[in-house]
Amino acid sequence: MKITRKGEYAMRALVDLALHYKKGMRQIQDIVREEDIPEKFLEQILLALKNAGFVESKRGVGGGYFLSNPPDKILLGDVIRLIDGPLAPLDCVSKTKHVKCPKEITCGIHSVMLDVSNATAEILDHVTLADVCNRTKGMAERRAEHQMYYI
Amino acid sequence: MKITRKGEYAMRALVDLALHYKKGMRQIQDIVREEDIPEKFLEQILLALKNAGFVESKRGVGGGYFLSNPPDKILLGDVIRLIDGPLAPLDCVSKTKHVKCPKEITCGIHSVMLDVSNATAEILDHVTLADVCNRTKGMAERRAEHQMYYI
DNA sequence: GAAATTTCCGATTTGACATATAGGAATACT
DNA sequence: AGTATTCCTATATGTCAAATCGGAAATTTC
Numbered sequence A, B: 001m002k003i004t005r006k007g008e009y010a011m012r013a014l015v016d017l018a019l020h021y022k023k024g025m026r027q028i029q030d031i032v033r034e035e036d037i038p039e040k041f042l043e044q045i046l047l048a049l050k051n052a053g054f055v056e057s058k059r060g061v062g063g064g065y066f067l068s069n070p071p072d073k074i075l076l077g078d079v080i081r082l083i084d085g086p087l088a089p090l091d092c093v094s095k096t097k098h099v100k101c102p103k104e105i106t107c108g109i110h111s112v113m114l115d116v117s118n119a120t121a122e123i124l125d126h127v128t129l130a131d132v133c134n135r136t137k138g139m140a141e142r143r144a145e146h147q148m149y150y151i
Numbered sequence C: 001g002a003a004a005t006t007t008c009c010g011a012t013t014t015g016a017c018a019t020a021t022a023g024g025a026a027t028a029c030t
Numbered sequence D: 001a002g003t004a005t006t007c008c009t010a011t012a013t014g015t016c017a018a019a020t021c022g023g024a025a026a027t028t029t030c
Helices: A005-019 A028-035 A039-051 A076-084 A108-124 A129-149 B005-019 B028-035 B039-051 B076-084 B108-124 B129-149
Strands: A055-058 A064-067 B055-058 B064-067
Touching (some): A005 A039, A005 A064, A005 A076, A005 B108, A028 A039, A039 A055, A039 A076, A076 A108, A108 B108, A108 B129, A129 B108, B005 B028, B005 B039, B005 B064, B005 B076, B005 B129, B028 B064, B039 B055, B076 B108
């Protein structure tokens, strides 16, 4: 699995929406300003996220986007699968994308990559948007502490 | 990390060489026949593997390739890093490839991807070519048993 | 020492895909 | 009616994976 810009933008946008959960609409422009993402590109991404049910939207004046579900119900693994495809490092290992691999039957490499794939999924399917927000917060706080010591 | 064809071919070729370790030279043609890899492409790959010290070679009649070290001393992680680059799913997480990421300081996503990167490395830096060979063998045997039961 | 074999090496090609950008249609509010 | 905002499709662009080509260099064999 390689996470593309698109996938990274999708996660950043969703984290942004998570930080503003239940605080009203969030417009593309707001996210663009905050996250420094090309506007038209983000538009496409949010559309995909909407069609997949991660976010909802409202058009017109005062419109915008918001999360369909609470941040602690949205798994990073699902977001990445939607935008960047299977988590497996090799296509022939993926459960969703069925590509036959040569000599799969006796392929030890395949077996190792399955382990990697499972380890990755184990992490990404247990980390929610809320977790990401907390991590970010925690990192910022630790950083603030460090600064205090040096004053 | 996405493993490309090139990386897959490299691993398959090395496993092939591992299976013939200490049994003399192995020519490109032999590997091509066994593993079904485009010949000229494999040529490039073996050259890279040679320059990196994984294999040695000899030219001319009766020449060919062979592993520089025993199969149980070659880690899959090192092979993949050489051919396909850093194991991290995001470049800004990689330790080798230094790309600055926006707002890295407070980036929870970064932190999660670091976990993924470490989990991947933990696996691939402990699996050797010998392990892969054994896995392949084990899978083939289990398959043989199954067939026996059904006779 | 000529011929055959095999690796070595750089250049080029091809196609797919990531990364956007453009332009307007549809909808909702004031 | 007019403005703001999302929706949607098409197109451009650049990069890189994947492979091919043509010949140079080394080694063995006869």
